[in-house]
Amino acid sequence: MTTTSLKIENSLHNKCKIWFKVDNFADILQTNWTKKKTIESQEFRILSDKWTISIKCLNDDIGLYLNLIQTYESCISVQYDMYIVDNDNQIYGKRSYNRTFEKIEGFGSKVFIKTKQLMDKKDRLLPDNKLTVVVDMTVHKNNNNIVFNSSLKFDHLFGIRELSDCRLVVGKNKSVFFVSKLILSARSDVFLKMFTTDCLEKTTNKVIIKDIDSIVFGKFLRYLYTGKCNDLNKWYPKLLIVADRYLVASLKTICLNQYYMKINGENAIKTLKLLQDFGADEDLMAKTHEFVAKNVASVLGKLITKDYDIRSQSVTQIGYKIENLIKNNDKK
Known part of the structure; x- marks a missing residue:
């Protein structure tokens, strides 16, 4: 037994x-x-x-x-x-x-x-x-930063044409999404401004988005309605760009956390720079600095000169040293 x-x-x-x-x-x-x-x-x-x-x-x-x-x-x-x-x-x-x-x-x-x-x-x-x-x-918990109260989710309303008052025409294939301006405005300040100021979209109830793939945008819309991300492992890089563009902070944080979860010695510098560029919160940046510092041998390569004594530096100091090196390299 x-x-x-x-x-x-x-x-x-x-x-x-x-x-x-x-x-x-x-x-x-x-x-x-x-x-x-x-x-x-x-x-x-x-x-x-x-x-x-x-x-x-x-x-x-x-x-x-x-x-x-x-x-x-x-x-x-x-x-x-x-x-x-x-x-x-x-x-x-x-x-x-x-x-x-x-x-x-x-x-x-x-x-x-x-x-x-x-x-x-x-x-x-x-x-x-x-x-x-x-x-x-x-x-x-990637959803810790989602600001949706469960009573304010609209899963059952997503895609229902009869309850929509706006059309989004998206991508090269011109896919059409029927949406509620109220829901989109509640989730995104970009949509709020679009639908409440003297924009063409306000009067025509039609938004044309040419430069975003319709599949990616469909998943983005589903998140706005439901607070859920399907196939996040596959789509988070593209969803991050859309979330940043439409100022959806909760989805942006979820996607940035995905990058952090996949950090390793080879991609640590690239990940750190990406988190900087997209304005990751202090907690996520601190964890990334800590990873870089603890894995300094595999991360640094030729970025730090031989006269820089890492043994005398704290975890945070090493992380910020690398961050500054990245910024200096970008200026050259």
Whole structure:
């Protein structure tokens, strides 16, 4: 019989470390399974969301997944590490992930470790025939900055022509969207000014937008009505440009957070500059500075001269040093 245990450690609001232990794991691997064997942890909660960890065994593959099983949000971004803890309490096989969960789903690695690899090291990785897996995760609620009260969402009104008083003709294919001037004005100061001043759009009830793709703009409009972003992982770069143009701060923040969630040593400078250009808030800039400073070796390259002693600098000082270098390079 398989028995499991779950322990939550260092639970600080949106951050925690979850220890998932499975007894008799070597015995499980030695059983001939004709179908995939799934071992799932007990539920655990971070903020208002419920999660599980699952281990999936099939043939010579052992998969490891983090699963979102209940949420009231339209999307949740998570940074997490998954690894095995050995008999000396050391980390083995660590993998890092940045993932936006947009629905009830699981995400991880189909082949986290091979069965043979685990069994060859069973004295180290399966002490007392027990597997210990740790998930160290930080949850970012992208919708925290949305200003829509749930009572002011208009999901059921989106796209209903009979309740619309304006046409938007968008893109090269001239797609037509029937919209409410009241709703658009409530969400965007650009639309508010357009519909309340002596503009052509006010009198004709028609807005022509030639330089934005109609698919992107449709997703933007849906956000204005519902506060939700579908397929955010795919569309956030283009949605950021539209949100910035129409001064929709909540969507802009969501998109900028997506850039931050995908930051790494290779794109850190580019990401930092993008956050500057689009006016990211102080908290997001501070987190980006911290990432750059903590990963200074892979980020800096040739930007900083040899006489700059990073050892004497704080995390924030290094981040601002790089930010100033970017600005100086732009002026040349």
